[in-house]
Amino acid sequence: MTNIIDGRQLAKKLNLQTKRRVECLAKRKIQPGIALILVGDDPASLIYTRNKHRRTTKLGIHSVLKRFPATVDQATVMATIKQYNHDESIDAIIVQEPLPSHLDGQAITNAIRPDKDVDGLHPLNLGKLYGNQTGHYPIACTPRGIMTMLDHYRVNPAGMNAVIVGRSILVGKPLAALLTNADATVSVANRYTKNLPALTRQADLLVVAAGSPHLIKKSAVKPGAVVIDVGINRLPSGKLTGDVDFDNVKDIAKLITPVPGGVGQMTIATLMQQTVDLAEWRHNG
Numbered sequence: 001m002t003n004i005i006d007g008r009q010l011a012k013k014l015n016l017q018t019k020r021r022v023e024c025l026a027k028r029k030i031q032p033g034i035a036l037i038l039v040g041d042d043p044a045s046l047i048y049t050r051n052k053h054r055r056t057t058k059l060g061i062h063s064v065l066k067r068f069p070a071t072v073d074q075a076t077v078m079a080t081i082k083q084y085n086h087d088e089s090i091d092a093i094i095v096q097e098p099l100p101s102h103l104d105g106q107a108i109t110n111a112i113r114p115d116k117d118v119d120g121l122h123p124l125n126l127g128k129l130y131g132n133q134t135g136h137y138p139i140a141c142t143p144r145g146i147m148t149m150l151d152h153y154r155v156n157p158a159g160m161n162a163v164i165v166g167r168s169i170l171v172g173k174p175l176a177a178l179l180t181n182a183d184a185t186v187s188v189a190n191r192y193t194k195n196l197p198a199l200t201r202q203a204d205l206l207v208v209a210a211g212s213p214h215l216i217k218k219s220a221v222k223p224g225a226v227v228i229d230v231g232i233n234r235l236p237s238g239k240l241t242g243d244v245d246f247d248n249v250k251d252i253a254k255l256i257t258p259v260p261g262g263v264g265q266m267t268i269a270t271l272m273q274q275t276v277d278l279a280e281w282r283h284n285g
Ligand code: NAD
Pocket: 142, 165, 166, 167, 168, 169, 170, 171, 172, 189, 190, 191, 192, 193, 196, 209, 210, 211, 212, 215, 230, 231, 232, 233, 263, 264, 265, 267, 268
């Protein structure tokens, strides 16, 4: 049996479930809706946003792609969010990062209605996650997708030594909360961590989200570890690669995700899943 996690296959399965849920809602005359807000014309952001728009539409979700020039002012973006906050046809709002430096990204995140915050970055939703609260609230899609992946491959984090490389609010921090809540012993590394390989070698579960191609070599991985590579890096050759030296690490890992075909697929599928969650939660009360 292969030790390579098939993110594509799992995402396909999740999308199928999401599609069925959209069909069920349609019988109740409900169509989940997402507003995707893109500022500027950063080529990678444009591709990500268009992909999200295309895939949501394919699953039967109402999708609105709102584009602004890079020069847009704060008040215009805030007014648009306010409009979607009140729009009955919109259940989920997402603002593509990175934003131009003249915009206050924190104020923009905080302006999104928490029950439409499909990225799970609103302080109220982050607080609930850190508090390990029960009930419904959105969680950042990449970490949630990783938890779905682990669950599917029967990896129970309880009692595991988990090391996360990268402490961003989008990946490292919410994942640290999810794994802590699942009773793993969690360490979170950043670019100032001393002797990173000594830390990562202790990991039963190693998640790497640093944005640094091939940062993690075979000698930095414990044999039998589960290795989740979140990084997406484009090499000068145009090839996409992760943060882990996949070709060598795969020989000693118990399970490992490839790039592409791993976490990235799950992130988008989880975004679709969570959009439908938000619609169901809003309509079911
Ligand atoms: P970020 O730049 O916000 O954060 C990177 C983190 O990694 C920081 O905390 C930094 O201190 C740490 N770091 C960087 N170099 C390091 C090093 N040498 N040693 C230890 N720590 C180091 O990035 P992000 O938004 O979290 O994204 C990280 C990577 O994951 C990027 O490649 C991004 O494209 C990718 N990403 C992929 C998905 C997906 O769906 N697969 C989703 C989000 C981000």
